[in-house]
Amino acid sequence: MAAERSFHPLIELTRVRILEFIREPEAVFWVFVFPVLLALALGIAFRNNPVTSIPVAVIVDSGTLEDLVDQLERTEGLNVSVLPAAEAADALRRARVDVIVDLTAADVENSGAVTFRFDAARTEGRAAKLAVDDALQRALGRTDVIVTSEDRVTEPGSRYIDFLIPGLVGLNLMGSGMWGLGFSIVVARTQKLLKRFAATPMRRPHYLMSFAISRMLFLGLEVAAVVGFGWLIFGVKVHGALLDLALVALLGASCFNGIGLLVAARPRTVEAVSGWMNLVMLPMWLLSGTFFSYERFPEVLLPAIRLLPLTALNDALRAVINDGANLWAVWSPLVILVVWGTVSFFLALRLFRWQ
DSSP: OOOOOOOOHHHHHHHHHHHHHHTOHHHHIIIIIHHHHHHHHHHHHTOOOOOOOEEEEEEOOTTSOHHHHHHHHHSTTEEEEEOOHHHHHHHHHTTSOSEEEEOTTOOSTTTTOOEEEOOTTSHHHHHHHHHHHHHHHHHTTOOOSSOOOOOOOOOGGGSHHHHHHHHHHHHHHHHHHIIIIIIHHHHHHHTTHHHHHHTSSOOHHHHHHHHHHHHHHTHHHHHHHHHHHHHHHHOOOOOSOHHHHHHHHHHHHHHHHHHHHHHTSSOOSHHHHHHHHHHHHHHHHHHSOSSSOGGGSOGGGHHHHHTSHHHHHHHHHHHHHTTOOOTGGGHHHHHHHHHHHHHHHHHHHHHOOOO
16 A cells, blocks of 8 residues: 655644634634624725715794894705704704804894804814804805815825725734634643644644644735725725735734734633733734724824834835835834744744643
């Protein structure tokens, strides 16, 4: 009988990792389906809406100047409702209107006695107050000192969905690297599989690298699923070179593969590794600019935030996808990814325990 053909241990281990992943529907869902559903939900929720009218409640009495009310009703962009004081207050409290205009004290002699009621904490309320005030001032004869014009544009690269898609790619690469590698290793340790592997001639680097390589083989599908969905549904374009995008994604995935291996080097229970995973990833969920710009945080925190691996990955992805930058233009975040990945992988090799 002919001897069964055998391959290098690293190849065999990688093949096993791929088969394990494919046979886990939950893993396939979280890696490929969930990011697409998240992009769809957030893309719809924060889509660019057409200009809508500002809801305004007006309180009047018998002595109110009718011309003021007529001017507000004729003003483009205002949806005026004349309401009693109690109904207007209720509408403002329930956010059915953005501002209340009290014209009960307005008359010919004291035309400026107009009271605005709005929630100053809401951007809509402040904008509504300014719009109504401008309409009233014009109705009473105010003239502008300079002539202005409007040039309204909508740039595809400036939409929220354009900002979101690269962030979701980075978030997905982090999740698949951390949970896909680290969680699987700890589960094998709790099932005493690693203890059995330790008794074989298999080398530790081959075992750890098989996880990383198997994830790399799915990297193209991970990135294509999110970027392709954004292009197909929302028209998100990749302005940079696809090769540059692939290399940035490769470095990002390698970085989080190393961090995932490091986190899983010692924990002996699923609960322990889950806690470590959340401890590592939660700050990056909040700080690294996936769903909103990290520039909103205090300036003193920005240098530390930019050193986080997910921040570096998101910055590089957005530069390539939205700005059309090349790899040289994003060398700084790429260096951060290389340092994080290299240090994490070598520490994982030194700290890894089979049991």
